[in-house]
Amino acid sequence: MKGHVPTPDDLADHMVAKLFDGHEPTEGDTLLYPGCGTGPFVAAVHRYCDANDLPVPDGVGVELDPKHLTKARENHANKNVELLERDFLDDSILEDFSEFDYIIANPPYVPIEGLSEEEKEDYKARFDTAEGRFDLFVLFYEQALKLLADGGRLSFITPEKFEYTSTTAPLRRILSTYDIEEIEHVDEDSFGDLVTFPVITTVNNTEPTDTRIITREGDERTVSLPSDGSSWAATVRGGAPDIDSGVTLGDVCERISCGVATGADSVFVVDEDEVPPQLEEWTYPTTSGKQLRINDGPDSGQVFISAYDEHGSLTSEDELGAFGDWADLHRERLEDRSCYKKGKRAWYAWHENPPMEDILQPKIVCKDITESPHFWRDDTGEVVPRHSVYYLIPEDSVELDELQEYLNGPDASAWLEANCQRAANGFLRMQSTVLKQLPVPQEFGESRQAKLTEL
Ligand SMILES: C[S@@+](CC[C@H](N)C(=O)[O-])C[C@H]1O[C@@H](n2cnc3c(N)ncnc32)[C@H](O)[C@@H]1O
Numbered sequence: 001m002k003g004h005v006p007t008p009d010d011l012a013d014h015m016v017a018k019l020f021d022g023h024e025p026t027e028g029d030t031l032l033y034p035g036c037g038t039g040p041f042v043a044a045v046h047r048y049c050d051a052n053d054l055p056v057p058d059g060v061g062v063e064l065d066p067k068h069l070t071k072a073r074e075n076h077a078n079k080n081v082e083l084l085e086r087d088f089l090d091d092s093i094l095e096d097f098s099e100f101d102y103i104i105a106n107p108p109y110v111p112i113e114g115l116s117e118e119e120k121e122d123y124k125a126r127f128d129t130a131e132g133r134f135d136l137f138v139l140f141y142e143q144a145l146k147l148l149a150d151g152g153r154l155s156f157i158t159p160e161k162f163e164y165t166s167t168t169a170p171l172r173r174i175l176s177t178y179d180i181e182e183i184e185h186v187d188e189d190s191f192g193d194l195v196t197f198p199v200i201t202t203v204n205n206t207e208p209t210d211t212r213i214i215t216r217e218g219d220e221r222t223v224s225l226p227s228d229g230s231s232w233a234a235t236v237r238g239g240a241p242d243i244d245s246g247v248t249l250g251d252v253c254e255r256i257s258c259g260v261a262t263g264a265d266s267v268f269v270v271d272e273d274e275v276p277p278q279l280e281e282w283t284y285p286t287t288s289g290k291q292l293r294i295n296d297g298p299d300s301g302q303v304f305i306s307a308y309d310e311h312g313s314l315t316s317e318d319e320l321g322a323f324g325d326w327a328d329l330h331r332e333r334l335e336d337r338s339c340y341k342k343g344k345r346a347w348y349a350w351h352e353n354p355p356m357e358d359i360l361q362p363k364i365v366c367k368d369i370t371e372s373p374h375f376w377r378d379d380t381g382e383v384v385p386r387h388s389v390y391y392l393i394p395e396d397s398v399e400l401d402e403l404q405e406y407l408n409g410p411d412a413s414a415w416l417e418a419n420c421q422r423a424a425n426g427f428l429r430m431q432s433t434v435l436k437q438l439p440v441p442q443e444f445g446e447s448r449q450a451k452l453t454e455l
Pocket residue numbers: 001002003004005006007034035036037038039040041062063064065068086087088089105106107108109
């Protein structure tokens with residue numbers, strides 16, 4: 001079943017306290033628990049109401065997974081809640097339910113890769129928020145807001161990325177027609193090892209007013225969020241994040257470059273399992289930008305067939321052996337490339353000589369054009385990225401996993417969102433000039449400095 005990440009009790013208590021803060025329930029109020037799982041919010045609501053001597057609102061819990069629902073029914077047998085095994089995203093929910101005074105959820109976080117083609121098409125037809133590479137939690141938001149009574153109040157915990165990715169522009173537009181009272185950025189480890197940079201958002205179904213932002217450092221600020229769907233990153237953070245470390249990504253990397261251009265990827269790139277045995281020694285694993293997917297590494301299952309050795313030298317024509325026999329079959333196509341000039345470059349050379357000594361090291365890669373910034377690690381150092389990929393070779397002193405974690409974190413994301421040029425559809429261009437200027441924490445510079453002093 002999709003996206004079951006239970007909410008710890010202390011977090012559920014915290015959210016319930018926010019839900020009822022200044023809006024205490026009165027007799028006959030109703031409360032919806034979408035994707036209720038085993039019911040941690042049901043328990044937290046009862047704890048809060050018992051402790052504060054308040055009536056428990058009439059609850060309805062909706063859960064798709066019968067296993068969780070059975071558990072919820074066992075856990076909350078005598079509580080004021082009806083627990084239903086239903087699909088919260090089904091249209092019938094809007095027909096069968098009347099509006100609720102309160103809604104509280106930790107909706108499922110399921111990226112588009114986790115959905116079937118039919119599901120994607122169905123959601124795209126029915127939800128304004130099902131745009132681009134959407135996540136299930138945005139649909140939960142849209143559906144829940146349709147069920148929130150006038151003057152009602154909603155509390156959701158979700159990944160913070162809806163504040164700034166281009167995919168979530170429709171959700172930002174919808175949310176900004178409500179009063180977004182508060183966005184609290186809670187601890188990264190709120191869900192243990194699952195790092196989603198969670199935020200708790202409190203929304204009133206009343207006229208929009210300013211929003212209180214609480215940062216992970218505990219700072220509070222009141223802001224007016226853009227209502228046109230544009231990124232909230234700069235407003236939420238009080239401008240592009242001010243990471244004034246004096247050290248940039250360019251300072252701590254030996255190289256930040258675009259992957260190699262062959263002028264004929266359709267010839268040089270083949271599926272690994274289609275490489276004839278005699279050509280295996282002429283191959284390097286490769287990936288394109290498109291093949292980089294959030295949950296996978298940069299191993300695409302494809303390889304370059306190449307006459308460049310690991311120093312970037314092109315093998316001379318009389319030593320080509322099996323490569324020569326294979327390349328000869330494509331000679332006409334290779335000589336047809338705009339980069340080929342007779343007598344100037346070998347007909348089997350690439351568009352440019354790949355700096356293999358740099359490339360063949362553990363590295364970090366990202367797409368050249370992306371909806372939202374994300375960085376992958378090639379620990380093997382064997383991948384030769386294609387032209388639609390940027391690669392970063394950090395200095396020896398920099399731990400690859402620490403740098404990757406920083407680059408995938410909220411500050412780097414917000415900085416890139418604020419500073420990268422835009423391509424079509426609001427996608428970001430990850431140019432090396434911009435990447436090189438990205439501020440990084442001082443520790444990366446310090447370990448580099450320590451290494452230099454040591455040398
Ligand atoms: C992130 S979990 C949260 C569970 C619970 N609310 C909690 O806080 O512990 C999301 C829940 O939504 C349920 N879910 C996923 N898709 C659903 C759908 N279309 N309708 C109803 N529930 C769904 C999952 O089975 C899962 O239990």
